[in-house]
Amino acid sequence: MSLPVPLLFVRAGRHLLLVLALLLSIPAAFATHIVGGEMELQYRSGSTYRLTLNLYFDAINGNPGALDQQMTASIFDKANNRRMQNVVLPLTSNTFVQYTNPACTTPTLSTRKLVYTSDITLEQALYVSAAGYYAAVERCCRNNGISNIVAPQNAAQTFYLEFPAVVRNGRQFIDSTPRIFPPLGDYACRGEMFYYDFGGQDADGDSLVYDMVTPLNGYSNTVAPLPNQAQPAPYPGITWATGRSTTNQIPGTPTLGIDSRTGRLTVRPSQLGLFVFGVRCSEYRQKVKIGETRRDFQLYVLNCPQNTAPSVLVYNGTGKQPAYVPGRDTLHLMPGGNRCLSIRFTDVDPSSRLTLTTRPVNFSGIVPSFTTVSSGMVRAAGVPDTLTATLCFPECQDTKGQVYLLDVIVADNGCSLPKLDTVRVAFTAIPPPNAPPVLTTTFPTEAPAAAPIIVRLPVGAIYTANLTGTDADRDPLVLTAVGQGFDLAAAGMQFTAQNGVGRADGTFTWQASCEAAKLQENLRVQFQLQETTKCTPVPQLRTVQFVVLPPVDTVSFLPPNIITPNGDGKNDAFELPTLPPDYCDGRFAGIRVYSRWGTEVFHSPERTFRWNGAGTPGMYFYLISFTNGRRYKGWLQVLP
CATH class of the missing domain: 2.60.40.10 (Immunoglobulins)
Known part of the structure; x- marks a missing residue:
């Protein structure tokens, strides 16, 4: 049986100071302070999402003791209201809302934006309900100066969003709720048209639809203002004052409304006061609703000095x-x-x-x-x-x-x-006329349209080309040369230009090298002549493909396949003076001669080798190797 309060004080006399301290601390817990807010769920990677609660706090009337250092969000299955998990959201940011026109603000309303956020895991094996899920945070109490609801000092708010399953048709289904609702940083004037853009951005490109809704109250109250977890839906709404409703939240002509497509909020308020209102943003993908985000906020309507439009x-x-x-x-x-x-x-x-x-x-x-x-x-x-x-x-x-x-x-x-x-x-x-500049070069004969000019050069050789740009309008000209995917200097190329008004001259030099040979298929340079001041400059382009020529390939050479080492000075030894020459990484590595039974009878690393048959007539086979892996094979008959 509970005891009357006076008897409690008598029986606990020695703890009177402690009881008084507890009673004095109660207002800090349920002090009116909530201006509004909303939740967001943003995809990060894998199964990780970031859950965020934005809470707007009355910086004038709100008790600092009600500024929570963390909030608890609860996630439920929409199909059966089964609790999936509770998530603790620590306070990560505390800033003031900036007003669009500070000169119009009054000291009676100032708002903080409190951001609570944490990364959460939505396991693909668990979050598969076709009905989707919802997240909720409950907190009491609202700003006590609100004009359009009953007993605002006892009214709570439920922050609410819905999101889809993370797996559909056996595949991962990624969705981030829309990032909407910039903080409302303006006052409205009675009798004047007020408008504000609540349109949002959706990272997934989903369609967004806006409508007005009754703000949610939920189950928190002055006795339990900050429950350790949210209750499951449905959440009761606030109680509208007489004459107010979902479609008439702020009285006016027109009353408060929102464009369903753009999210533009408009009202011409007809009464003074502080008004709470609710907005919903529904998210559609391929014409199917997949989620929603709700926001509650407040608009302060005051008398403003008469203002005549400028001209x-x-x-x-x-x-x-x-x-x-x-x-x-x-x-x-x-x-x-x-x-x-x-x-x-x-x-x-x-x-x-x-x-x-x-x-x-x-x-x-x-x-x-x-x-x-x-x-x-x-x-x-x-x-x-x-x-x-x-x-x-x-x-x-x-x-x-x-x-x-x-x-x-x-x-x-x-x-x-x-x-x-x-x-x-x-x-x-109409812009002024412009004659395009003219580019002439000493490169080989111009190639067909869209085809590059080709310059071929053996290793070690040097090539030089001159380029000249002229313009009949005497506009400033600039000549440039750019390697397409490579640095000119790395390929042994150099370009210099003398740019000027009406004329530009350039000189291109290339010394073919083994480094350039490694870039063989990508060795393209684009030369450009550009006007720098005209309205619609048309650059003159030349694309040149540079090719490093390999040595003459003597794979088809026909070395002697018969030697007669009899000392008569004719075909006395096997030698190959017409072997392919060394080329970059393709250098002569050696020759090996084998008997018909596969026994090596001769080898030499020198391309000037001579083999006289070792005095044994018969059939032999040779293998010539190069350092780039290329090989040549053949047979040789040694006669007496």
């Missing part, structure tokens, strides 16, 4: 002409003509800081750039009411006969998000 006007050239009219005017940028726009931008609000940017609409590649300052303050002491910037299109801009669209955007520094004004500029552009 921007675009002028062609110096700005003396009438302003550019979107939808009616098209700029035509011609070679030698003006390629700059004058931009005037302002704001009626006092002390507004404005910033100009550009955004290509229907093209990519090179874009115009500002040649003067493109940001500044207006309508403050000592500064003008209107700012001017110059935007110039590159000389090489080429729309290829199409009309390109470019947005010129001015943004202010209003709260909570900048207001914008945009002028969409339509333009065509």
